[in-house]
Amino acid sequence: MRIDRRRRGVLVVLISLTVLLAVAIGVTVGIALASVKNIREIGRSTGTESALPSVLLDRNGKTITELFGDEKRTLVSIEDLPRHLIYALVTREDQPFFEHGGFSLWNMTRAAANIGLNFVTGGRAGYFSGASTITQQLAKMMYTDQSLTISRKVKELWWALQLERHLTKYEILEEYLNRMPFGHGAYGIEAASQFYFGHSATELTIAESVLLVLQLSSPGYLTYSPIVNPESARTLQLQILHEMVELGYATQEEADLSFHEYWANHDYTRSATTAAFLERLENDPAPWFSEHVRIRLQEELLLGSANINTDGYRVYTTLDLDYQKAAQRYLWEGIKNANETYRRNQVNNEERVERFVPMIDLLALGFDIEDIKVGTERDQARAANYFREEMSPLIDAVSMFLEFQEQDPLRQVTKASYLENQQLAQRTTVxxxxxxxxxxxxxxxxxxxxxxxxxxxxxxxxxxxxxxxxSSFKPLYYSAGINSGLITPGTVYMDSPVVFWNNDGTPYVPENYNGEWRGPTRVRYALATSMNVVSLKVFDDIGFTDALxxxxxxxxxxxxxxxxxxxxxxxxxxxxxxxxxxxxxxxxxxxxxxxxxxxxxxxxxxxxxxxxxxxxxxxxxxxxxxxxxxxxxxxxxxxxxxxxxxxxxxxxxxxxxxxxxxxxxxxxxxxxxxxxxxxxxxxxxxxxxxxxxxxxxxxxxxxxxxxxxxxxxxxxxxxxxxxxxxxxxxxHENLPPREFERPPGVVEVTITSETGLLPTEDYRGSTIEEIFIAGTEPTVFDTMEDFNDTQGTRVAAEYSRSFSGGNSVADRLRGLGLLSTSDRTPADTGTSSYQGTGNPFLDDPDTAPDDENAPEDEPNPMLD
CATH class of the missing domain: 3.40.710.10 (DD-peptidase/beta-lactamase superfamily)
Known part of the structure; x- marks a missing residue:
């Protein structure tokens, strides 16, 4: 139901009068308080305990950095700031600033009217300025808390009157602009200008000045931040510029030119960061750690009214600055090298594709495969992308059909094409x-x-x-098997082709990186050399629940x-x-x-x-x-x-x-x-x-x-x-050498390399010294009978498994030389939901090629 104009006007008047009555009472109380004797004098630096930044120290007492906020800033004289910044400020925040004595009935009336109008129209009246004057906002910032109470408002009014009594209007503006928060952790106009625009506040344009003034209304929420909400900032900025023109603070030409120049050069890709971070970076040798600590202090340790930026805490951290410097040096060098390799590989792959486009066209012509034809349909510049997205599966299939070997150029091209996002190589960073x-x-x-x-x-x-x-995840579940006694370092598993069957009947087929199989393999060697097939068998034997x-x-x-x-x-x-x-x-x-x-x-x-x-x-x-x-x-x-x-x-x-x-x-x-x-x-x-x-x-x-x-x-x-x-x-160079300390309850036993059992007196094969939790060491000897009774039961069973039936999946796997494990039972809490016969992670390639020459009879480093 629509509200007629007469009723709307009555509502606005009633609400406005109510607000004005409350304000009048507050003003009266404030004036009365101002007349009380023995009130301490106010100055431009009084009213708060001196602020000290908190200091982070490393474990040796060295200073890492200081955490500071509003009290550590670069102060700017009001005389050095451009006039249009002041005009923008008073236009947005307090138009009668130069006429009132600390509070403004006009501001309060206008705010009350806007509140009433928005209430009646459901928020369609548009934006409105607050009732507080610039002086009141400064008083609130300097001398009161942030509570929404009448008591706080009365104190704010009283302090505003004191500021007006002791400071000139331009001194109030200077204090205000040097103190107020401007969002993203920037306190003060100079820090804000440096953060948002990368230059001093003395160089602010009209458009930039308006944008900074907009941040004052909601610095914590970043409502009008040009970084977080550029469209909202742009819309309101245009409104304020228009109002400045109407008030005579700028010409239309000046406002338009400044507005368009700013947004033509605005960086829309910039992330929403905080200014205090940037200032501190210059001297912070461990910025990630400092931020980690700062967040912990704010969110977990120093709660309530504590302010880590001004309360002067000394925070004794765990960091070692010497280690930190070494860590940064080696990691950054590694990242640099990895980026160079990444970009070089992308260039090589693209060149390889371009080189073999004619061969691909010839293949398409010879076998009449229209879908893979490139040269006559797409130019060379688009060939690599088209090849990667559309042709690779077809080319790969044809190559397999013709029995091309893995090292053949066409197969290499196909393999290269599977690397996605080549076109983004220059914009992607390791x-x-x-x-x-x-x-x-x-x-x-x-x-x-x-x-x-x-x-x-x-x-x-x-x-x-x-x-x-x-594969760095593997020790986290291998340790469950060791802890329970289910496996030992000498437990033997068969490293051979294997199929794990999922609930829906589809096979899960892990593969070794080099396509080779080691056969009987002890747990120690399997984990040290990162063998996936053995690891999955261990994972299966432990059971998903216990392992995870x-x-x-x-x-x-x-x-x-x-x-x-x-x-x-x-x-x-x-x-x-x-x-x-x-x-x-x-x-x-x-x-x-x-x-x-x-x-x-x-x-x-x-x-x-x-x-x-x-x-x-x-x-x-x-x-x-x-x-x-x-x-x-x-x-x-x-x-x-x-x-x-x-x-x-x-x-x-x-x-x-x-x-x-x-x-x-x-x-x-x-x-x-x-x-x-x-x-x-x-x-x-x-x-x-x-x-x-x-x-x-x-x-x-x-x-x-x-x-x-x-x-x-x-x-x-x-x-x-x-x-x-x-x-x-x-x-570790300056630390005393140490070995890992062996606890009681660990025994050392000589076992055979092949079976992990005890060698007989006439055993002629290789043996090693292995360690076991007491009670889990082998007690039988390496004879065929003993082997079959213990470790051999598992190994022999894995050798003997084979496919049965003539279905296409079985035929395909048999053709690849894989053996079935159809008699393997699923793990205790469920089976894989993975679809298809491929393995999303090939056997850990860390084992090849430069690490594939591990000795057959490896020593035990714990016993050397």
Missing amino acids: EGALITIENETGNILAMVGGSPFESRNQNNRATSAFRPPG NNAGRLLGLNETEMAERGFEPRYPVGLGTVSLSPLLQARAFATFPNGGREVVPISVRFIEDRRGTEILNPARDVAQQLVRKGDDAQILSPQAAYIMTSILQSTVEYGTLRNRRILVGGFGDMAMAGKTGTTQNWSDAWTVGFSPYMTTAVWLGFDRGGGNSLGTNQTGAQTAGPIWAWYMKEI
Whole structure:
């Protein structure tokens, strides 16, 4: 039902009178308070305790950075600011500013009328200015809290009157412009101008001045930010410019020219960052860590009325600045090299496609395959994109039909074409992250969130880059089998073609990277060299529930978080299709050298106030929390943790990190262990490893997967491995050499290399020294009868499995030389939902080509 004009007018008048009555009462009280004797004098720097920035210190007492906000700014004299900035301010905020004495009945009446009109019309009256004058806003900023109470409003009025009594109008404007928040963490007109426009406030144009003034109405919500909401900012900016023209503060030509010039050069791609970050970057040697700590202080530790920017806290962190500098140096060099390789591969692939377009046309003509014809239908400039998107499957099929070999040029072209987004190569950037934590305490010693920190690169990938870990996920469930006694380092699995059957009857077929099979393989060797088929059999034998729950506990994830990270009961998860961050990976791996006890990463040790009094001690709180958890904090037995450490040390000795150890000249007498990981199409590269002192996780990849590839054979060992190895070598140089401490309950037994059983007296084959949790070591001898009774039962069964039936799937798999495992039962909690016969993750390519020469009879590094 429409409201007639008469009733609408009555409502507006009633609401306006109500507001004016409340204001009149407040003004009266304010004037009365102003007349009270013994009121302290007001000046341009009185009214607040002197502000001190909070200081972040590293674990050795070195200053990392200062956290500051509104009190650390560059002050600008009102005389140096352009006149049109003042005109824009009073036009938007307080038109009768130069006439009133601190408050304005005109402002209050106009605001009341606008409120009433918007109430009646359902918000169709448009924008309106607030009732507070510029002086009142400054008083509120300097002397009152932010509560919405009558008491606060009365205080605001009183302080506004005091400001008007003691300061000139231009001094009030100067204080106002140098103090007020302008959004994105920018306090003061100079910081705001530098942030939004990249130049001093003394150089502001009319259009820029209006944009900055617009930020004053909602600096926390960024309603009119040209970065976050450019359309809203543009619309209101035009309105204010029009009003300035009407008031005589600018000509129409000046306003139009300034408006169009600004938006013609506006950067619409700029991310919404905060100005305080940018100012602090110049002297911050650990910006990602500082921001990580700042967020923790604001959201978890210093709650209530605490202000980390002005209260002068001394925050004693866990960071080691020397480690941080080394981490940044090696990671940035690795990222640079990876980007060069990525771009070189993209260029090579495109050139290869162009070179073979005539051959493709010839093939199309010879076999009359119209769909793959290129030259006569599309020019050379579009050939690569067309080839990738439309022709590759057809070419590949024809090549297989004609039995072209993998190394043939046409097959190489087809393989190259499967790399998606080649046309985006120059706009895609390889990124990375590195994090180091102390094994015993969980102290974060170094944190690098990516390539050099800047306004457009603030994403802390060390904590927020959730990417598939590939084979670096395997130790997180292998350890469940070791802990339960289901497997030992000497347990033998058959590395042979295998098929896992899904609920819907479709097969899941894992493949080895090089298409070869090792046959009987012990668990130690399988994990050290990252063999996928054996790993999936281990994953299956442990059972999805136990395997994933163990991984979740190591990572510190609850059930909801596990679901969010992709912990599903299906086979591909065993090859690392979940999503993890470098911080989570480091936390999980640090559990192994920590004797199987839970590790909780921390960044703050303790906090003092400005008087030197300790007010918080997060490090002590976490330690006490773990003590209270008791046995619940013991994720793995000390014996299982030690054996997992031993197996992962084999990775460095002869597995996928062997060549990285050789590259850096070894680690001296310092024990090292680790695991690499590579995801499909070489999209992500991981290396996670540890010493008896600390654990480091390194990741390289892309912020957005999208089919991007680091390049053929750019594996975790090849790409992330050198960063990890060089960095770990440097930060351990001044530490006393240490070995991993063996707990009681671990026994050493001589076993045969082939079967993992005890050698007989007349055994002539190779043997090794292996370690076991006491009670899980083999007790039978390596004879054919004993082998069949124990390990041989599994191996012989896997040898004997074969397909039956004549269906097309079976025929196809038989043609590829694969053996059926139709007698294998699904894992205990479900089977894979993966469709088709392909494997989304090939066997971890870290094993090839430069790491494929591991010795047949590898030594046990824990026993040398």
